[in-house]
Amino acid sequence: MPTKLLPRIRGAGFIPALVRSSITAVLALLLLGNVRWLSAQAGSSSKDSDSVASRQEAKQEKHAAKRTSEMPGAVPGATYVGSDTCKSCHDEIYSKHFEGTPHFALLKENAHGCEDCHGPGSAHVEGGGDPAKIIRFSQLSPAQASQRCLQCHESSLENVNFSRSVHLKNGVGCLACHSPHHATESDYLLTNKQILLCYGCHATQKAEFARPYRHRVDVGLIQCSDCHNPHGTLVGRQLRTAAGEFPVCTNCHTETMGPFAFEHVPVKQEGCTSCHTPHGSTNPRLLRVSQVNLLCLQCHTLTPGSNVPEAPSFHNQNAKYQACTMCHTQIHGSNFDEFFFR
Structure with a gap:
């Protein structure tokens, strides 16, 4: 390279301007290549994630279909007919406040609608409304009916232990407390006030809450479900803790907490x-x-x-x-x- 093209350099440690430009250009090319490579990897990763999600969704649908086919009233080979077809005969379900429930909102988002719970209805329709050709919850055991509910609700941490709960082991399923169509309480589709539902079975505890000194569940300052999870836990008495009763109490009585x-x-x-x-x-x-x-x-x-x-x-x-x-x-x-x- 002709000397006259190089800038004058005084002292050690300086890099000629042309060399600096060359290095900058090389670094820019390397950076551009890395960006393109990362973009390609991201695209590949996204496709892989989509593929995994699709496979997982297909697996879940297959498993759900298998569980549906095992239910009393399910007809092998039946197909979905859509919620509008259901409504044409079962308008009384829609006319009694069903439209205000969370389940009704799902009908707009899910092509299966009613049949997500009751199973494919083509055989039921073709049979002139034959009740033996559709899943009817009144004909299911508490465990079977609860299994239908858990198809959607089991992913919640609140419900994940229901299969091992004291309630289910004693024949108390979801429908003992909840109504999917016509709940009287806005919270959790309950069929009655929570305290009255609990008192319906737990008469001993009802008597304890009538004593002069008590936790004030009677006026709503605290609820049974603040200490107990009705859907089951990993410890006795369905307490909301994994370490005995103490943490349940200290959630409110913090002055006794320690350590x-x-x-x-x-x-x-x-x-x-x-x-x-x-x-x-x-x-x-x-x-x-x-x-x-x-x-x-x-x-x-x-x-x-x-x-x-x-x-x-x-x-x-x-x-x-x-x-x-x-x-x-x-x-x-x-x-x-x-x-x-x-």
């Missing part, structure tokens, strides 16, 4: 119900006994054989010493004192 530097063993190991009844009590603070001292003395006593070995009892049991919480104020746990004085 504390000094834990009270009954609270930590046995949970809140070692001292309290969760629904209602004849005693203040939902205590199991009339006085808190009687609870304390179940463990902290000098009577041989009746005390818990780990439970300290440093003073006698005279009446003047038995107002425990006058001194031990932080009985749920403390960050400052091992004897729960503060």
Whole structure:
């Protein structure tokens, strides 16, 4: 390259302008190539994702069709006729507030509509409305009817454990509480107020909620479903927790939550119900006994054989010493004192 074409360079570390331009051009070409490559990869990835989604959707439809064919009333080979055909005979379903339900909105988005739940209806129509040739929920067991509902609703975290729920194991299915067509409550298509639905079976708990000291489900300050999931959980009593009852209580009673530097063993190991009844009590603070001292003395006593070995009892049991919480104020746990004085 002729020397006169190069700019004058003074000092080390400078790159001639022409060389810099060449490097810039090379970098630009490399960058452009990377962009095109990334675009191609993105397009390929998008196609792959679409392909996977399509295969998954086809698999789900095939599985749903198989489950439908196993239902009483399903006719092999029947085809879909559309919701308008259903309405021509079953107008009473539409005339009783069905149009205000979430299910009605799905009819506009889904070609199958009614038949998503009741199965393909061609044989039913061709048979002059033969009730034996369509899936009728009145003829299904609670488990079978619930299976139809779970085709859509099982993906919800709220419902994913319904198959192992206490309700289903005792023959209580979705339709015991919900109405797909004519719910009287706007929330969750319930057939009645939630508390009345629960009381319909749980008479013992209904009596507990009638006691003087109770969680106020009667006025709607709290609901059964705030603590229990009626559709099932992984723990007993269908509690909304994976670690016993304690987290359910501390969702509201945060002052007792901890963790504390000094834990009270009954609270930590046995949970809140070692001292309290969760629904209602004849005693203040939902205590199991009339006085808190009687609870304390179940463990902290000098009577041989009746005390818990780990439970300290440093003073006698005279009446003047038995107002425990006058001194031990932080009985749920403390960050400052091992004897729960503060």
